[in-house]
Amino acid sequence: MQWLKISLLIILVCGSEAYSLERDMRVLTSPEFEGRPSGADKPHQSAHYITRQFEKYGLDVHFQHFEFEYGFFDSASGHNVVAIQACQRVQCHSPIVITAHYDHLGKRGSRHYPGANDNASGVAVMIDIARQLQGVDIARDIIYVATDAEEKGLHGAKAFVKELGERQIYMNINLDMLDLQKKNRLYALASRTLKPLEAHIEETFKATSVKFRLFFSAKIMARRLAAPQVDWLRASDHYPFHRADIPFIYFGAGMDKNHHSVKDSLDKINFEKLTQVSNAITKFVLTLVSESDIASTTN
Helix, strand or coil: HHHHHHHHHHHHHHCCCCHHHHHHHHHHHCCCCCCCECCCCCHHHHHHHHHHHHHHHHEEEEEEEEEEEEECCCCEEEEEEEEEECCCCCCCCCEEEEEHHHHCCCCCCEEECCCCHHHHHHHHHHHHHHCCCCCCCCCCEEEEEEEECCCCCHHHHHCCCHHHHHEEEEEEEECCCCCCCCCEEEEECCCCCHHHHHHHHHHHCCCCCCCCCCCCCCCHHHHHHHHHHCCCCCCCHHHHHHHHHCCCCEEEEECCCCCCCCCCHHHHHHHHHHHHHHHHHHHHHHHHCCCHHHHHHCC
């Protein structure tokens, strides 16, 4: 009966653009998805929904199950959704990993936490990137990971990185809270090892409609965003990649006054701006998987 309700919801919000950001976010933030809690023995229904969206674009999708501990005595299960767009060439460059956590706070009593910006926005943009790059001839694998249990300690990202072992990864792109705020700017924190790509990154975003600011220091980013209490390096799923010496770029829109409150709801999202953000990040991803751009940034 629950899945019937969700299926009807999906039909009602599809509209003329079957794969819109708004459709995905409306479903992910719906009361039927219960605030996307983590820690259950089986994948949450939101994980199944994300799986079906990736499968529409012909991606190879599977769940990555993991166990994690939180607090002093509690343990639980988590379930990442891993989707792979494979390079079909004879020789492929090392892959990129795009992450966005799908879990949120769940329900607390009768209070429903939609988690629209945190982080239905990142998941919807990740799905939209897969939509835009469907059928594109890529020179490296793109691994999309919708992580679980981020809110309880970045456990999904930790589990994914641990399973990588010695596999070489070119870069992690982490998407978390992408709804542009009052400053109308998209921010990025990148590994210092990516400093040689600074001009390339800046030039890519300069050609888009998105106002963009790139940092290579979490402390400077915190100071410029007037958020000294936030450690942007450890704030989201890019941190386990950093710990494993994998270069990363974290994209976000900065502080949100509705963060972790019931007011982080769909009506606060500016979908025109979120579409611009999605298109801009997709353009950047395309430069990382295009043979000509790879050659220009490595020579």
